Amino acid sequence: MATAVTTARPVNRRRRIRRFMPPQHGAWAMLLLPYVVGVALVGPRWPHLPLLGAWLAGYLLSYYAFQAIKTRRPRRFADQLLAYGLGTAPLAATVVLARPAVLWYAPIYAALLAVNVGYAWSRRERALLNDLASVAQSCLLLFIVAAIAEMPPARVVPAFVTLLLYLVGTVCYVKTMIRERGNARYNRLSVGFHLAALAVAAWLDALLVPVFLLLLIRAGVLPARRLRPAQVGAIEIVCSLLVLVVVLIAL
Incomplete structure (x- = not known):
């Protein structure tokens, strides 16, 4: 009986982790490559650290937001949206307060995210144009990194x-x-x-x-x-x- 309980706990823990981690393993290279290149080229500044946190938490938030839009069941993803929303907001605010110039890129990101939202709503998130919008968002991070370094x-x-x-x-x-x-x-x-x-x-x-x-x-x-x-x-x-x-x- 004790063995069954012990076995069940790791299984339940893995299930909880999977609830908060998207099955999109290939996305991590796309997320991290522009950040690492940008910081290496312009030199690290302290706001680059909260930027990384906001960037990764923001990706996780957007993934579950798009899932909520796609399924029309936002309550199903309420825990993930709350957790990653609370993680993204203060980190992003720290970056903006430290380097307000990053807001110049906000309209571009808004337009690209609108493309993602549209494809999520139509349940065509695997469309090529949707993927290209995500790639553009990742590559534009280079300019955010440069703006933080005042380059x-x-x-x-x-x-x-x-x-x-x-x-x-x-x-x-x-x-x-x-x-x-x-x-x-x-x-x-x-x-x-x-x-x-x-x-x-x-x-x-x-x-x-x-x-x-x-x-x-x-x-x-x-x-x-x-x-x-x-x-x-x-x-x-x-x-x-x-x-x-x-x-x-x-x-």
Whole structure:
């Protein structure tokens, strides 16, 4: 009897944790990569720490908000919305009070979030445009990081373009590996975008070329192979680290 109770407690604890953690493991690289690159490029400032907290808590808040919109059952996600709302608000307020200039980017984020809301309402959150709106939000964090450091936006523009190319390409590629596997149109879109990204990367800095060439090969070769989602994710972790290193070296 005691063993059954002991076993049940970890199971219940895991269930409670899962209630507050989205099953979107690939999102974490997209969330953290622009932040790490931005802070490394402009130099750390103390408001960057509450920014990171607000950014991650805000993502979790938005995920459950979109789930509430999608299901039309906000009460089902009331606990998550309350917890992450209470976490996001004071952290975001700290950043704004420390560097009010970050509010210049609020209208852009509002417009992009409106796109997410629209797709959540129509229950089409897997649409390509919805994913691209999320990518744009992540990459724009570079400018928030620069504003906090009181650096001109031009300082992070090359990194912004580089990460935008990488993350948009990743969205297209991952679709060809999972949800759009076997879709010739998506394969052409993915490979075509990676070709264009390679050309832009070469124009930005020659040091970016090897990584973007590798990303192009990945987009062209791997969709023909049946990889499990975990394998696709592991490959993307490696790619994210390679992009991080080369961006910091080149830009």
